Amino acid sequence: MASSQTLTTLFILSLLSFSYAASAPFKLPKPKAIHLPIRKNQTTSQYYTTFESGHPESPTIIDALIDLGAPSVWFDCTTYVSASYKRASCGSNRCKKAKGLSCVGCNSTPRPGCSNNTCGVFAYNPFHDYLTIQELGEDTIRVYSTDGAYVWFSYDVPKFQLSCADSLTIERLPGDHTKGLVGLARAEISLPSQISSFFKLAKKFALCLPSSSENGLGDVYIGGGPYYMLPSIKDQSLSLVTTPLVVNMFGTGPIISEGESSVEYFINVKNIEISGKRVSFSPSLLSIDTNGVGGTKVSTTAPYTILQSSIYKRFVKDFIKEASLNNIKRVNSVAPFGACFDSKTAPNTITGPAVPNIDLILEGRNVRMTLYGANSMVEAKKNVICLAFIDGGAEPTTSIVLGGHQLENYILEFDLTSSTLGLSSSLLLQNTSCSHSRVY
Template identity: 40%
Template structure:
């Protein structure tokens, strides 16, 4: 098993310049390459990651690229680059599996909500995933199939290209245990248009829902939050959010603000990704404002990811992934998920690293 903290600066020196060129990309603000002068050079160099034995594992001929700082525009403060974790031939998990083909072709991520205490990415292992105080999160995973979208964003009318992104089969949404009335046709991937379905994204800050799904979901949440179980009354929202509550009116629990639980029901009724207050509500504090806001956004209708390919109906964003253990098993084509690990008395900053790195 190879581990990588998201705050670690790995010790790499650029040694060899390859003979091919590379187009760096920013998924938040895509680059118009018609306005870019020249291409960036792809680089190959050794890359070292700590392993389960406490030493460093060297990966020779690791492909990466450097780009101008302008490519970071729109990303979170402090970000210095992007780590490719998709299905492309040069993503980190794919490159690692090519070097170590006998290890499981899977990786796991646990995103920390702390700026100063990083989360962890684990490659080539289905577990154990040991977190303080002595918890193996691999035993807490529930599994659902990883789906392939036959039309990726780079597809053309006469040249379909499989999506390199990760999709899951969400079949319904519940709020406080009650089903939200949705247009179920939007929940399936449209193989002819590439639209619909549910995608997981670490680069989208907050979960985005197609407009009709969003409106039905918001109404359901408002109704349940106003019920006697929570007795919450909305206040003036803060953009980009549409639903906010005074922080003083919201009780706190082990899994965050006491608000209606959101259930993402997947391929079976008993396969449920639970979203508690820690992942559904965003704290807004500025000047005299102190609010908890519902961290879901309206994605609009008939959105496109390219000139030819439609957008997913639901994109599960990074905030909803924080303090959740996710295992992407590319070999078995399934996603393992834990729901919030705060309920287990740990968080993503508490991975138990080997005691010695040499």
């Protein structure tokens, strides 16, 4: 096992590499993977990242919401100034690649986001529930390489496709400084697709969502592992279990093109267990039918897992029963949660409150995602913890939407070549988490 002296030495070498890069120009090595940080906004329970966009000599720092199901990158251009920005003209190859719909124009002074005869693409704000057509353009963005443990060198990615948004589009985004959105979906102009293509990396990316940003940041890895979650020196990529990614042949998001499959990420949940006992509900709800309805979707913008009503009601009933067997006292519910408990009767452990474990049984040989108290419960108010699942109604498009709270402190690797989702066990079991201090 590595000593603290070894980890300190690695940190010093990292700093020396930056010092050398600043004082002696040299050809940057081809990155093996690219890293972006993840922060959590505690008020909205949303995750966002930060990157630099614009001319390398005067870039603009952009905070952008992370949306696993969105196909593109967009941000507010109303005050954006960049000498390297270029609009995409109507009918151009770049417009076709972005699935541009129409030409847009502008009667004001020309600037990024205000041009004539320009390709128009959709921009969608999931919190404002606002869909609009905005200008497609391209600019240079700056990203950073990683060895899985530390961040090393910065790289400029020219001609990165993005769309400009106006002030109305960005309303109600989480936090005071979030001015855009980073899409990670299965689409040609999503962030991982463009980055992987530019650097010729493996077509895969991984997320490690933090439960808080107070003690460090989470991770977006583009290009694959290794994944080191210090102080652990274990390469987490070597112990991931995999389940197939399912393609829903019908569009499910707000931006739907007729005849095209969904760009969102679906998996097969075979059943749900609480304390090892199966929750009983109609298994047909777990399959995607011929109209694209049903199944299980993975989401970073749903704060908590959403269950179709008949699943939810039986799930909550069974959880309450198992909690009572463990002498966990139920208290009045706190909206929007259906079952709440006295936290003093569920002692805290390394994996959160000591409540019944929830297992999502996934497609594959002995593949399951075990949710411990840190991921199944949320503190609603003082001394009250609630089951962090939401009733999605009787007829939702998707039966189960796995939300961010349930994904925190797990590594999720989306491999688009093999069409699989790699999944770690809870990092809390290893006395580590998705909150780290990596050198930037």
